[in-house]
Amino acid sequence: MGGAKPKLMDRSIFEAKHAASEASGAALIEALDKVLGAKAGVAFAEVPVPHRRVERWKYTPTAAWWRDVLAPDIKTVAAAKCDENPVPGLDAYRLVFVNGAFDAAASDLPVHTGVTCMPVSQRHGQKLQVEDAFSPESSDWFASINGRYSQEGMYLRIAQGVEVDRPILIHHHTCGAGTFNVLRHDIVLALNASVKLIHWSTAAAEADGSVNVLTRADIGAGARLHLDKVQDEEGIVRHIAFEDIRQGRASHAEVHTITVRGSWVRNDLAFRINGQGAHAELNGAFLPGEGEFVDNHTTVDHRVPHCTSSENYKGILYGKSTGVFNGKVFVRPDAQQTNAYQQNANILASENSRMNAKPELEIYADDVKCSHGCTVGQFDSDALFYARSRGVGLEAAKAMLVHAFIGDVLKGLSIPEVRLEVEHRLAEKHGWDVWSDHPNDDS
Amino acid sequence: MLKINELKASVEEASILKGLNLTINSGEVHAIMGPNGSGKSTLASVLAGREEYKIEGGSVDFYGEDILEMDATERARAGLFLAFQYPVEIPGVSNINFMRAAVNGKREHEGLDPIKGKDFLEMVKEKSKLVELDGRLRNRSVNEGFSGGEKKRNEIFQMAMLEPKFAILDETDSGLDIDALRIVSEGVNAMRSPERSFLVITHYQRLLDYIVPDFVHVLVDGRIVRSGDKELALELEERGYDWIKEDITA
Numbered sequence: 001m002g003g004a005k006p007k008l009m010d011r012s013i014f015e016a017k018h019a020a021s022e023a024s025g026a027a028l029i030e031a032l033d034k035v036l037g038a039k040a041g042v043a044f045a046e047v048p049v050p051h052r053r054v055e056r057w058k059y060t061p062t063a064a065w066w067r068d069v070l071a072p073d074i075k076t077v078a079a080a081k082c083d084e085n086p087v088p089g090l091d092a093y094r095l096v097f098v099n100g101a102f103d104a105a106a107s108d109l110p111v112h113t114g115v116t117c118m119p120v121s122q123r124h125g126q127k128l129q130v131e132d133a134f135s136p137e138s139s140d141w142f143a144s145i146n147g148r149y150s151q152e153g154m155y156l157r158i159a160q161g162v163e164v165d166r167p168i169l170i171h172h173h174t175c176g177a178g179t180f181n182v183l184r185h186d187i188v189l190a191l192n193a194s195v196k197l198i199h200w201s202t203a204a205a206e207a208d209g210s211v212n213v214l215t216r217a218d219i220g221a222g223a224r225l226h227l228d229k230v231q232d233e234e235g236i237v238r239h240i241a242f243e244d245i246r247q248g249r250a251s252h253a254e255v256h257t258i259t260v261r262g263s264w265v266r267n268d269l270a271f272r273i274n275g276q277g278a279h280a281e282l283n284g285a286f287l288p289g290e291g292e293f294v295d296n297h298t299t300v301d302h303r304v305p306h307c308t309s310s311e312n313y314k315g316i317l318y319g320k321s322t323g324v325f326n327g328k329v330f331v332r333p334d335a336q337q338t339n340a341y342q343q344n345a346n347i348l349a350s351e352n353s354r355m356n357a358k359p360e361l362e363i364y365a366d367d368v369k370c371s372h373g374c375t376v377g378q379f380d381s382d383a384l385f386y387a388r389s390r391g392v393g394l395e396a397a398k399a400m401l402v403h404a405f406i407g408d409v410l411k412g413l414s415i416p417e418v419r420l421e422v423e424h425r426l427a428e429k430h431g432w433d434v435w436s437d438h439p440n441d442d443s
Numbered sequence: 444m445l446k447i448n449e450l451k452a453s454v455e456e457a458s459i460l461k462g463l464n465l466t467i468n469s470g471e472v473h474a475i476m477g478p479n480g481s482g483k484s485t486l487a488s489v490l491a492g493r494e495e496y497k498i499e500g501g502s503v504d505f506y507g508e509d510i511l512e513m514d515a516t517e518r519a520r521a522g523l524f525l526a527f528q529y530p531v532e533i534p535g536v537s538n539i540n541f542m543r544a545a546v547n548g549k550r551e552h553e554g555l556d557p558i559k560g561k562d563f564l565e566m567v568k569e570k571s572k573l574v575e576l577d578g579r580l581r582n583r584s585v586n587e588g589f590s591g592g593e594k595k596r597n598e599i600f601q602m603a604m605l606e607p608k609f610a611i612l613d614e615t616d617s618g619l620d621i622d623a624l625r626i627v628s629e630g631v632n633a634m635r636s637p638e639r640s641f642l643v644i645t646h647y648q649r650l651l652d653y654i655v656p657d658f659v660h661v662l663v664d665g666r667i668v669r670s671g672d673k674e675l676a677l678e679l680e681e682r683g684y685d686w687i688k689e690d691i692t693a
Contacts, residue, residue, distance in 0.1 A: 386531035386585075389491050390545035390601060391519035391552070400544060404535025404584075 018051050024066035025049035025141065029148075032180070036149050047141045056140070059324045059356040060295050064238055064264055065210065085169075086200050086232075090417040092167040095119065095154050099174060099209075100181035102152055110168060114159035114193075117168065120184065123155045128186045129216050134272055136214065136242045143242050143268075146214040150184035153213075158193035158223075167196040167415055172211065174202070174237050179209030186216050189223035189251075196226040196414050207235030214242040221249040221275060226414035229267075232260040232425055240266045249275030256412050257284040259294045260425045266295040273300070273307045273335075280309040285409040287402075287426060288353075290319030299328040300342075302335040309339075314406045315346040317353035318430070324356045331363040331370060338365060342372035347379060347405060349398070399432035444468050445609055445640065450501035451665075452489045459485040461665035462501065467609070470637040474651055475644050476676060477662035478684045483644045484528060486662070487613040490642075491525040492518045506608065519545075520552035522608030526598040526615050533585040538597070539567065541585045542604055549605060570603040574630040592623035599630040610634075611642045616650040628653030648680035661687055 026049075050057040050065075085094065095117070096106035102119035110117045120128070136143035154170055174181060189195065201211065211233075219225050225245070233239060239262055245253050259265050271280040286294040300309045315323045325344045346355045359372045379401055387397035413419040426432070445467040452460040459482045467473050477483050489496045490503065492515030503510050510518050533541065546566075547557045558566075567581060574596040586594050595615055602610050612631065616624055631641070631654050643654055651659070651673060659675040660667045663684065668691050669675065679687075 380533075382531045383533045385491075385493055385515060386527065386533065387541070387544070388515035389519055389525050389527075390541070390605065391516055391548035392541075392544045393516050393548060394514070396544055396548070400536050400541070401533070404533065407535045 014053070018053055021049050021051040021062070021066070028066065029145075032145075032149055036151070036180075036182075047139065047144050049141050056297065056326075059322075059326075060266060061264075061293065086171055086202060087169065087198070087417050087421045090167070090169065090198075090415065090421075092169040092198065093117070093164075094169045094171060097152060097170070097172045097181075097183060099176065099179045100152055100172075100183055100211075110164065110166075112162070112164055114162035115164055116155070116157040118155050120153045120155045120186065121151065126155060126157075128155070128184075129188065129218060134244075134246075134270075135216075136244050136268065136270060140242070140268065142212060142240050142266075143214060146182055146184060146212050146242065150182045150212075150214065153184040153186065156185070156187045156195075158189045158195055160190040160220075161192045162190075163194040164196070167198055169198045169200060171200045171202070172213065173204070174207045174209055174211055174233065174235070175204040177206070177208040179207070181209065181211045181213075183211075183213040184216070185213070187225070188218045188220070189225060190220045192222040193220060194224040197228070198415065198418055199227060199229045201231045201233055201239065203233035203235045203237045205234045207233070207237055209236075210238040210240075212240050214244065216244045217246070217253070219245065219247045219251040219253050221251060223248065224252045225254070227253075227255045228413050228415060228418045229255060229257045230260065230418065230422055231258070231262050231265055233262045233265075236263045238264040241268065243267075243269045245269070245271045245280075247271065247273045247275060247278040247280060250277040251275060252279050252281075254281040254412070254414065255283075256409070256414070257282075257286075257296065258410070258413070258422050259284075259286040259288070260422065261289075261429060262292060262294060264293045266297070268297045270299040271301065271309065273302050273309070274304060276304050276306045278304075278307045280307075281412070282309075282311045282313075283409045283412045284313040285315070285406040286313075286323060287316045287406075287430070288318065288321035288323060289429065290321065292319075292321045293323075294321075295324035295326075297324070297326045297328075300330070300340065302329070302331045302338045302340060304332075304334060305336045305338070307335065307338055309341065311340075311342040311344075312409060312412075313344045314409050315344075315355060316349055316402055316405065317346065317355055318349045320350070320352040322354045322356075325374075326358045326360065327372070328360045329362070329370065329372070331361075331365050331368050333364045336365050336367045338368040338370070340368070340370045342370075344372075344374045345405070346376045347402075348376065349379065395432070399427075399430070402430075402432075444504075444506060445642075446502075446504040447490075448502045448504070450486075450489070450503060451499035452485060453497050453499055454485065454495055458499065459496075459665055460489065463662075463666055465660065465667060467640045467642060469608075469640055470635075471658065472635065472641045472643060472654065472656045474654075474656040474659045474673075474676060475642060475662050475667075476646065476648075476659065476679055478688075481662045482665045483662055484613055487525055487528075487611045487642075487644055490518075490611060491515060491523065516548065519605070519607075520549050524602050524605055524607035524610040526595075526602060526610065526612045528613040528615075528617060530586045530589075530594040530598055532587045532589075534587050536585050537582050538585050539581045542567065542601060545601070546604060566604065570600055573603050573633055574599045575626055576600045591618035592620065592627075595619055595623065595627050596630070599627055603630065603634060606634075606639075608638065609640050609642070611644065612654075613644045614646065615643070616645055616647060624650065624653060648676045651676045663688060663691065
């Protein structure tokens with residue numbers, strides 16, 4: 001190439017790219033309308049098409065999505081035989097979706113007093129939650145896509161005071177080429193209800209497509225939701241996930257997001273804390289390898305007094321991978337006595353990896369306790385040398401430090417079998433032969 | 444046998460070791476003393492394989508092998524051990540799992556299967572006694588929240604677990620009270636054997652009352668300038684280092 005220095009910002013190129021995004025976005029909708037048909041009148045014009053100039057999408061490349069426009073081969077592949085239970089030894093109810101379609105044969109729906117659980121397509125007159133100004137559909141283009149085209153998902157209602165006896169596993173599997181999978185899970189927990197959910201995403205090695213999944217959860221007063229979210233997708237899958245969580249008085253909601261594998265992953269979590277005495281917890285660990293991209297955007301909106309939130313995201317980036325963390329915490333003027341904690345720590349395990357981290361705290365109340373920390377660093381060379389001086393190999397020493405680094409996030413996973421399987425899959429991906437730090441586990 | 448020949452090393456462009464010669468036979472205990480900045484800890488780090496130090500010349504033969512060609516892991520597995528002056532804290536890694544990885548690394552090198560959990564715990568129990576290491580420290584993170592004395596005892600415990608051929612004790616006495624000094628020294632003495640040698644780096648003669656050396660060397664400005672027996676340490680305690688420095692320049 002010539003020696004001309006690229007300009008810092010070439011406005012015309014920028015504009016052209018922006019226009020291309022707009023056009024691509026519109027073309028994608030047109031193509032999807034033809035195949036899937038529009039479902040609802042979502043005001044797309046109000047929502048900007050993702051582009052680097054849009055703050056929420058500044059560090060998130062979306063060009064790969066527009067490839068679908070060039071080849072609008074959108075089809076619903078018939079339910080393929082999905083893997084068996086992705087979590088060995090886990091005793092759970094199961095809802096299996098393959099390429100966005102419900103796989104009844106592979107599923108095991110809950111039979112439990114006070115629990116209504118079925119695929120959205122079978123809900124016969126039962127109404128989904130109504131969107132409002134705070135729904136992600138109102139502000140995010142991809143969430144609008146979800147609002148317009150979602151056809152399937154889990155419909156879950158848990159009655160007052162009911163604790164579901166086993167976890168519910170939602171397993172989504174993507175396979176084949178050119179698939180466009182849009183799912184919506186709709187959850188309402190009544191007063192003091194309680195459930196543990198596992199959201200497990202897999203994809204076959206030859207998979208090439210996209211997954212767009214939105215989970216709405218309305219957590220009633222005193223209710224408890226534990227959600228362990230594991231993303232382990234092979235192939236080339238563009239995965240975007242929204243969690244839209246509304247919390248009532250003295251409720252407790254936890255979301256643990258572990259990204260084991262994924263060529264392009266964006267997680268968008270929003271907690272609206274609407275009732276006093278509520279607690280929100282959101283933790284995540286992501287370990288992208290060569291060529292992978294993982295983006296975690298979170299919003300915690302403290303709207304009322306006397307609530308707590310705790311957030312802990314850890315990233316380790318290998319090869320030529322990229323990570324994004326954007327953590328918003330709002331403390332509204334009325335939300336006195338809020339205690340909000342946010343931590344994001346990252347290790348660049350290779351010279352070519354890249355991390356964009358941005359804590360965003362907006363605090364409008366004066367009697368609150370908010371703390372946050374954000375670090376991007378490398379492996380602790382003193383600790384590595386110490387371990388090696390005891391005869392531990394370099395890779396094993398690094399694996400040890402990795403485990404220590406993300407250990408507190410993994411410990412948060414609500415279900416032990418899930419944690420073990422996550423550790424197993426991480427070890428497999430990164431070639432760690434030793435992955436055991438459960439003291440006395442064999443004594 | 445460890446044979447250091449004309450060893451020269453630098454860190455960040457500064458030359459620290461300037462042609463150091465030292466031979467340590469199996470079963471011997473050598474002490475190195477010297478003023479601050481003379482290169483004592485650099486010698487320990489260079490021998491253990493710390494990569495920040497650049498070898499500018501010389502050789503180190505360890506039982507017939509050139510250890511300067513090995514990385515830190517390989518040196519440890521070949522039987523070299525460094526008890527750190529400042530043991531490193533590793534939050535989140537339990538002491539016991541750290542040691543299991545270390546022991547299994549050594550076993551792998553020897554062509555053995557990983558140690559069985561039960562055998563390992565028995566070994567831990569036995570070796571802990573040697574330095575009166577509190578059982579509760581085993582499940583705690585490596586060195587995290589340990590007192591100065593506990594950290595040093597943990598170093599000797601690790602040494603006992605790994606049973607090295609050659610151990611370097613880098614200012615193991617620093618920060619120890621009299622009781623801890625006695626316990627640590629007794630642990631070291633219990634490990635003395637005709638097959639094992641030690642290099643004890645210290646500022647103070649006091650440690651050498653407990654761990655009695657066969658030879659004492661004085662390191663000044665990157666070279667060993669004087670060698671003798673344990674009496675030399677007593678002389679240094681009494682007269683300081685200046686007379687040696689004057690002797691050299693004279």
